[in-house]
Amino acid sequence: MHELSICQSLIKQITSVALECSAQRVTSITVAIGALSGVEAELLKNAYPIASAGTVAENAELIIEALPVRVKCNQCGSESDALPNKLVCKKCGDWRTTLLSGDELMLMSVELEKIQETKVIH
Amino acid sequence: MCDTCGCNITHGNENLIRPGGKLEKTESGKEAVTVLHSLLHENDHTAQHNREHFDQHNVLAINLMSSPGAGKTSLLEATIQQLDDNIRIAVIEGDLETENDAERIRKHGVKAIQITTGSACHLDAHMIHQALHNINLAEFDVVFIENVGNLVCPASFDLGQHQNVVLLSVPEGDDKPAKYPVMFRTADLVMISKSDLLPVLDDFKVAKAKSYLRDIASVAPIIELSSKDKSGMPLWLDWIRQQVEKRKKHLEQSVD
Numbered sequence: 001m002h003e004l005s006i007c008q009s010l011i012k013q014i015t016s017v018a019l020e021c022s023a024q025r026v027t028s029i030t031v032a033i034g035a036l037s038g039v040e041a042e043l044l045k046n047a048y049p050i051a052s053a054g055t056v057a058e059n060a061e062l063i064i065e066a067l068p069v070r071v072k073c074n075q076c077g078s079e080s081d082a083l084p085n086k087l088v089c090k091k092c093g094d095w096r097t098t099l100l101s102g103d104e105l106m107l108m109s110v111e112l113e114k115i116q117e118t119k120v121i122h
Numbered sequence: 123m124c125d126t127c128g129c130n131i132t133h134g135n136e137n138l139i140r141p142g143g144k145l146e147k148t149e150s151g152k153e154a155v156t157v158l159h160s161l162l163h164e165n166d167h168t169a170q171h172n173r174e175h176f177d178q179h180n181v182l183a184i185n186l187m188s189s190p191g192a193g194k195t196s197l198l199e200a201t202i203q204q205l206d207d208n209i210r211i212a213v214i215e216g217d218l219e220t221e222n223d224a225e226r227i228r229k230h231g232v233k234a235i236q237i238t239t240g241s242a243c244h245l246d247a248h249m250i251h252q253a254l255h256n257i258n259l260a261e262f263d264v265v266f267i268e269n270v271g272n273l274v275c276p277a278s279f280d281l282g283q284h285q286n287v288v289l290l291s292v293p294e295g296d297d298k299p300a301k302y303p304v305m306f307r308t309a310d311l312v313m314i315s316k317s318d319l320l321p322v323l324d325d326f327k328v329a330k331a332k333s334y335l336r337d338i339a340s341v342a343p344i345i346e347l348s349s350k351d352k353s354g355m356p357l358w359l360d361w362i363r364q365q366v367e368k369r370k371k372h373l374e375q376s377v378d
């Protein structure tokens with residue numbers, strides 16, 4: 001199970017964002033995961049409470065967005081949805097495709113709580 | 123900061139993941155900060171750093187991955203015996219426990235460093251970086267990294283290698299690329315190992331394995347190899363020689 005170590009590096013990143021933004025608490029975290037990232041959303045969710053215990057991100061809501069697997073055909077150029085183990089072109093059936101999305105493993109955003117309200121200057 | 127590195131955003135997925143703005147006030151008065159960073163950012167940066175170490179010394183790094191017992195160490199032993207003497211080899215061994223594999227390599231008079239990961243089911247770039255402190259890269263041409271036997275976790279962690287070789291042993295069955303697409307997609311070369319068993323385990327169809335690999339859009343060449351009867355070894359040794367040459371050329375060009 002590598003989700004725990006990935007979760008720990010997630011917590012590290014969140015902690016440094018919180019620190020640099022002088023936030024007291026992280027209330028929610030949004031992560032995007034593709035089916036070809038090698039990470040299971042469920043396992044990441046299970047690892048989260050362990051990895052976040054005692055950090056600014058403890059008790060934050062972990063929101064996981066699933067990104068679709070999409071390929072672009074190297075032969076006919078069309079783009080189509082695909083399955084993780086069937087990355088062939090839907091249009092012409094060729095197997096020589098390039099992955100457009102589906103292998104992401106990304107921290108999208110964090111929601112922070114600050115004690116002081118900062119004014120946003122436009 | 124609250125800055126965006128965007129190292130994981132490509133033309134292909136941009137429209138899916140680019141959100142509205144960088145700093146958004148949410149209704150509750152909380153602040154939402156857009157980060158857009160790979161969760162493996164730290165590992166990937168260390169991996170790149172390792173790659174620079176290898177490149178500085180003109181060393182080719184090959185990461186061997188497979189399920190437990192598919193024949194990685196046996197392949198390395200056969201390779202050590204047959205590869206040209208002027209290609210100097212070192213081996214980094216990753217296992218949960220024991221020095222067994224490193225000892226097997228050392229018996230052949232080759233430098234081997236054992237990393238025991240304890241509970242971690244994969245090697246990561248930091249472990250390799252540690253190991254590199256114990257190898258004088260100037261003395262070697264190729265460093266083989268034998269990853270922890272596991273078809274899932276090692277696939278996510280870049281180590282700083284130049285090439286990934288994934289072994290699929292005949293007893294495992296020909297459908298493994300369909301079951302472990304993430305792992306097999308990382309392969310620059312797929313080795314069908316224990317090929318001496320093909321006549322006995324005749325439900326393993328090499329053509330079937332190939333077609334599963336095509337289904338995951340893999341362009342990796344496939345070599346059937348047996349460390350036991352040594353068939354396929356010449357192809358494998360040639361592949362290594364080619365990669366060594368390619369590296370040299372690549373580095374010469376980047377110097378000019």
Ligand SMILES: Nc1nc2c(ncn2[C@@H]2O[C@H](COP(=O)(O)OP(=O)(O)OP(=O)(O)O)[C@@H](O)[C@H]2O)c(=O)[nH]1
Binds near residue numbers: 190196223317
């Ligand atoms: N028949 C046959 N057996 C092999 C071959 N290569 C390895 N084996 C056997 O498979 C078993 C495992 O081989 P190893 O080389 O230790 O496999 P490994 O992938 O290094 O194993 P781990 O490091 O534990 O994951 C041993 O009993 C080997 O003798 C081969 O080409 N043919």
Ligand SMILES: [Mg+2]
Binds near residue numbers: 194195196223268
């Ligand atoms: Mg081994």
Ligand SMILES: [Zn+2]
Binds near residue numbers: 073078090093
């Ligand atoms: Zn097509």
Ligand SMILES: [Zn+2]
Binds near residue numbers: 127128129163
């Ligand atoms: Zn970056």
